[in-house]
Amino acid sequence: xxxxxxxxxxxxxxxxxxxxxxxxxxxxxxxxxxxxxxxxxxxxxxxxxxxxxxxxxxxxxxxxxxxxxxxxxxxxxxxxxxxxxxxxxxxxxxxxxxxxxxxxxxxxxxxxxxxxxxxxxxxxxxxxxxxxxxxxxxxxxxxxxxxxxxxxxxxxxxxxxxxxxxxxxxxxxxxxxxxxxxxxxxxxxxxxxxxxxxxxxxxxxxxxxxxxxxxxxxxxxxxxxxxxxxxxxxxxxxxxxxxxxxxxxxxxxxxxxxxxxxxxxxxxxxxxxxxxxxxxxxxxxxxxxxxxxxxxxxxxxxxxxxxxxxxxxxxxxxxxxxxxxxxxxxx
Numbered sequence: 001x002x003x004x005x006x007x008x009x010x011x012x013x014x015x016x017x018x019x020x021x022x023x024x025x026x027x028x029x030x031x032x033x034x035x036x037x038x039x040x041x042x043x044x045x046x047x048x049x050x051x052x053x054x055x056x057x058x059x060x061x062x063x064x065x066x067x068x069x070x071x072x073x074x075x076x077x078x079x080x081x082x083x084x085x086x087x088x089x090x091x092x093x094x095x096x097x098x099x100x101x102x103x104x105x106x107x108x109x110x111x112x113x114x115x116x117x118x119x120x121x122x123x124x125x126x127x128x129x130x131x132x133x134x135x136x137x138x139x140x141x142x143x144x145x146x147x148x149x150x151x152x153x154x155x156x157x158x159x160x161x162x163x164x165x166x167x168x169x170x171x172x173x174x175x176x177x178x179x180x181x182x183x184x185x186x187x188x189x190x191x192x193x194x195x196x197x198x199x200x201x202x203x204x205x206x207x208x209x210x211x212x213x214x215x216x217x218x219x220x221x222x223x224x225x226x227x228x229x230x231x232x233x234x235x236x237x238x239x240x241x242x243x244x245x246x247x248x249x250x251x252x253x254x255x256x257x258x259x260x261x262x263x264x265x266x267x268x269x270x271x272x273x274x275x276x277x278x279x280x281x282x283x284x285x286x287x288x289x290x291x292x293x294x295x296x297x298x299x300x301x302x303x304x305x306x307x308x309x310x311x312x313x314x315x316x317x318x319x320x321x322x323x324x325x326x327x328x329x330x331x
Contacts, residue, residue: 002248007209009235010060030149033297052141059141059157072228077275079229083160125227138208159207165274233279263303
């Protein structure tokens, strides 16, 4: 029997404009750039990790920087929205006002499954939500003390992820029978949508451990690109449990990869039947493994196996501005 997942670990998306992406996620959203490294499978591209003060597992939104990526085409077979947790409804009001002031496209504050939700998009059209975490059981992250966003309304990490699929049953089977999620709610379809949304939770549930599955047979297959999500990762605490997950998923016939040491965590990958790429990652060792915690993200960090190639890698990357925003700064 497989161990229990600890919830969401990170979500990795695609940007074609790394400098603009860095500005938005650090200056507008107030997240910390906790690791500036490269895609280990494509060292010509940055891999940027944003999170709380130390980039704890469960707080990370990360981006591959692929400058030639075409725009994402929304459809089925993708992570269609990433929910970020904030303290309460008052925080949602604060963020709506901030988005108005900064010209960030957003919707109205709505109610979903008993929680306030504020949908918005980043400059490349990445679909995001702020979700209130009132009563959350899984602890949120600790906002960076030098963030431009006051800590009392700051983003605490990942809250939810929405998957859009053409057929519900295959994805539901993987979530419940393989990964140990449980169905907790059925939500009506959005206006104009062809199907409804099912809520799944793992472990203690709530913000940090919730996946929504939206059924949209009327849509074409999604085409991944800038402004879209590459994959979603779930968390497990130890290397031993991670190895158990690899064996469990292989036994389920899902075509899982071998364990890959990403240096900051270990990973396995597999694609669920609806088309979404899943990862299971360990909580550690963490991003302070090779950098002082006070200086995370300030320089290009490379895992040991890439360090001998630093000069060549740096020569192929475009310089990025320094992500250093003083607390309380306004844009």
